[in-house]
Amino acid sequence: MLVATSLAPPFIVQSVAIVVAAAVIAYLSYRVGLVPIVGFLIAGVLIGPHGLGIVADLSLVDAAAEIGVILLLFTIGIEFSLEKLARIETLIFGGGGLQVSLATLAVLGVLTAAGVDWHTALFTGFLVSLSSTAIVLKLMADRGETTTTTGQVILALLIFQDLAVIVMVLVVPMLGKGGGSTAEILWALGKALALILTVLLLARRLMPKLLERVALTCSQELFLLTVIAICFGTAWLTSTAGVSLSLGAFLAGLLVSESRFSHHAFGEIMPLQILFSATFFVSVGMLLDLGFLIRHLPLVLAAVALVVTVKVLTTAGSVLALGYGSAVAGASALTLAQVGEFSFVLNRAGRDVGLSPAGLGDTGSQTFIAATVLLMVASPQLASLGTRVSERLTRKRITAARRSAEAQQPETMAEPFAHLQHHVIVAGYGEAAKRLVRVLDGSRVPFVITTLSPGGANEAEQLGLPVLRGDSSRPHTLRLAGIERAKTVIVADDEPATALRIVAVARSLAPTARIIVRARYESDGEALTREGADRVIVEELESIVQMFADVLRQYRIAADDVAAHQEAIRLGGYAALREKSEEPVVVCHLDGACFDTRTVIARPGTAVIGFTPAKLQNETGLSVKAIERDGTRLDQAEANIAAGDVLTIEGAADVFASAAPLFRSGDIIAADVDRPAPAAAAIDVGSTVTLTPHPQGPCSHLSTIRPVHPSAPGCEECLRIGDRWVHLRICLTCGHVGCCDTSKNKHATKHFQSTTHPIMRSIEPSETWGWCYVDEVTL
Numbered sequence: 001m002l003v004a005t006s007l008a009p010p011f012i013v014q015s016v017a018i019v020v021a022a023a024v025i026a027y028l029s030y031r032v033g034l035v036p037i038v039g040f041l042i043a044g045v046l047i048g049p050h051g052l053g054i055v056a057d058l059s060l061v062d063a064a065a066e067i068g069v070i071l072l073l074f075t076i077g078i079e080f081s082l083e084k085l086a087r088i089e090t091l092i093f094g095g096g097g098l099q100v101s102l103a104t105l106a107v108l109g110v111l112t113a114a115g116v117d118w119h120t121a122l123f124t125g126f127l128v129s130l131s132s133t134a135i136v137l138k139l140m141a142d143r144g145e146t147t148t149t150t151g152q153v154i155l156a157l158l159i160f161q162d163l164a165v166i167v168m169v170l171v172v173p174m175l176g177k178g179g180g181s182t183a184e185i186l187w188a189l190g191k192a193l194a195l196i197l198t199v200l201l202l203a204r205r206l207m208p209k210l211l212e213r214v215a216l217t218c219s220q221e222l223f224l225l226t227v228i229a230i231c232f233g234t235a236w237l238t239s240t241a242g243v244s245l246s247l248g249a250f251l252a253g254l255l256v257s258e259s260r261f262s263h264h265a266f267g268e269i270m271p272l273q274i275l276f277s278a279t280f281f282v283s284v285g286m287l288l289d290l291g292f293l294i295r296h297l298p299l300v301l302a303a304v305a306l307v308v309t310v311k312v313l314t315t316a317g318s319v320l321a322l323g324y325g326s327a328v329a330g331a332s333a334l335t336l337a338q339v340g341e342f343s344f345v346l347n348r349a350g351r352d353v354g355l356s357p358a359g360l361g362d363t364g365s366q367t368f369i370a371a372t373v374l375l376m377v378a379s380p381q382l383a384s385l386g387t388r389v390s391e392r393l394t395r396k397r398i399t400a401a402r403r404s405a406e407a408q409q410p411e412t413m414a415e416p417f418a419h420l421q422h423h424v425i426v427a428g429y430g431e432a433a434k435r436l437v438r439v440l441d442g443s444r445v446p447f448v449i450t451t452l453s454p455g456g457a458n459e460a461e462q463l464g465l466p467v468l469r470g471d472s473s474r475p476h477t478l479r480l481a482g483i484e485r486a487k488t489v490i491v492a493d494d495e496p497a498t499a500l501r502i503v504a505v506a507r508s509l510a511p512t513a514r515i516i517v518r519a520r521y522e523s524d525g526e527a528l529t530r531e532g533a534d535r536v537i538v539e540e541l542e543s544i545v546q547m548f549a550d551v552l553r554q555y556r557i558a559a560d561d562v563a564a565h566q567e568a569i570r571l572g573g574y575a576a577l578r579e580k581s582e583e584p585v586v587v588c589h590l591d592g593a594c595f596d597t598r599t600v601i602a603r604p605g606t607a608v609i610g611f612t613p614a615k616l617q618n619e620t621g622l623s624v625k626a627i628e629r630d631g632t633r634l635d636q637a638e639a640n641i642a643a644g645d646v647l648t649i650e651g652a653a654d655v656f657a658s659a660a661p662l663f664r665s666g667d668i669i670a671a672d673v674d675r676p677a678p679a680a681a682a683i684d685v686g687s688t689v690t691l692t693p694h695p696q697g698p699c700s701h702l703s704t705i706r707p708v709h710p711s712a713p714g715c716e717e718c719l720r721i722g723d724r725w726v727h728l729r730i731c732l733t734c735g736h737v738g739c740c741d742t743s744k745n746k747h748a749t750k751h752f753q754s755t756t757h758p759i760m761r762s763i764e765p766s767e768t769w770g771w772c773y774v775d776e777v778t779l
Helices: 010-031 036-047 058-080 082-087 089-113 118-129 133-142 149-175 182-205 207-215 220-239 245-257 262-286 290-295 297-321 326-335 342-352 361-407 431-440 454-462 475-480 496-509 522-531 540-554 559-571 592-596 613-620 653-658 716-721 747-755
Strands: 424-427 447-451 467-469 488-491 514-519 535-538 597-601 623-629 646-650 728-731 737-739 759-762 770-772
Touching: 010 036, 010 262, 036 133, 036 262, 036 361, 058 133, 058 220, 058 245, 058 262, 089 118, 089 149, 089 297, 118 149, 118 297, 118 342, 133 149, 133 262, 133 326, 133 361, 149 245, 149 297, 149 326, 149 342, 182 220, 182 245, 207 220, 207 245, 220 245, 220 262, 262 361, 290 297, 290 361, 297 326, 297 361, 326 361, 342 361, 424 431, 424 496, 431 447, 431 540, 447 454, 454 467, 475 496, 488 496, 488 540, 496 514, 496 522, 514 540, 535 540, 540 559, 613 623, 716 737, 716 747, 728 747, 737 747
Parallel strands: 424 447, 424 488, 447 467, 488 514, 514 535
Antiparallel strands: 597 646, 623 646, 728 737, 728 759, 759 770
């Protein structure tokens, strides 16, 4: 009789169980609307020793989970950079120190009042004060929130918590049966600090040169091995000084972030990070004993309630104490309202010296584990709740700002910029606005800067630029800047909540002005568009070029000239945006028509809906030059203005100001001026499209670029199904024309996924950039 035997060693069987269970249950979680992290935790509960018992070697799982945490923190470090870290120094030590102290003291007070020994109460306070770095940063990374204001606050608090673990690990033995002396603790802390400073010094001096040399070999294998060596080597090195492995991995990511190959490194490491991070969440789920949870459900739920209450109150209080608004405080508090993975390490350390959570022995430890796992499972929902609370609080502030703007009557005041007509208001004077102003200045386009920053205002005045000191979200400030006569308002630097308030007030005061906003993420863009922004442009130097081009188009500069000006800035390596030159970068020749013509969206609920061009001219003096609806130019003689129409109107600035009530809506819902234009005949299918690549990083697919003919006059699939698109992209392997990722169907990306053709090019007018899907490099 033959008996089937497995030749696979036990660790392979258990590894397969972990990966398969994580994949299957994560997929099922996705189908029912849960985030993958919850699926991983549930998978751990099912296959762990307290569930089906498929995985018994917890040391193997712990090792894989530790690697997952290291790789997760490494990728976060790459995305962050030393410069960004320095900007939140106060947040880290001020906010983080306050949060950890308040949470620890709150638990200490509650438990000592209940008769628990203060040593045990302080130990329990340490456990509760920490949040899950792995889960929270994973949630923020997936939602693209790491570099938002709320994301930076959360990251700063987590960094301090990781630093605090060093102290806690040294103090816990002293609370139990014995531990190191004060001198030993100070020595350990000094050694850890010295090592961290050494790592940061290497980030500036050595790492960029090292990665440059490795990248020049063009060996993907060598580059990946080098990045892995940096990650694990730095983590191990810092751990020898008593610093947690995860904090060491974060520092390693900061090392790599200083190199211009940081994006390349991020792309190489991400697949490994995803795999091992999943293992970490599975390992956490394995700790939960369902039997204990059922038997002691009231005790566990009470612990959960205590933790959430303490974390929300102390975190929100700490953030508010640093001067942040209630929206940021609420989102941060709910996102961090769980117990962290390092609390498990502390719990084990406490058990070795006779300490247990709340002094309840094994029952306390199991209650702590059960409450922690439940809170980790609930973390995505808590974070989503925090986002909704933040949006609601922000919306209230916006509504109040709009009502204030509508209620206030124009005051009798001496306007310092009363001479400006059809001008540009640049709200804020951060780095992006400075670059934009450099090309506006000298172009003969009139503008004024509004800023609340004394340093920024002083700098602008020293350069001889027109500047108004004041809050750009205040009606008073915008009126002083001549908002009723302004042609364009640009918000280039403010964080999303502030930008929303500026847009709301500006749109209420000037319904015919063009409002252009720079945002970091598309999710921010949706809210800005709802509040009345005509165009939201995303990120960095290219966005500034696009803003400047949009301003020139509004002044009726010829399309060829606009394209030439854009190309001149790009060919100069964006130097014009970085530094002040002796000669103007762009000189425009403007006449009366350039100033008097505006592009205005007829928004839903406005009085102008239903007007004919003749009626609008008779009642206001404004002359309608063109009406565009869904990308098609209408015959004005037969047209009634409808919601969403894009109107080209001519008139004097005071006429626009007097006609403003016709275009003002109580509930502003902006149409998308970049809507798809089924005027696809503009794309000549007989034309030849190619690309002269200027890679902004390593790309191994340039040889696949060839001249192609467009496969269709618009998005091939959208034309077939009768749907709309936003922007068009062309495949440089076969000529397929598809819609961009901003479009709901994303046919260009789907074409790559089905064919693996690596490189596409934008086929939008005046855009010549390309993108390699495989190497994720702009060309």
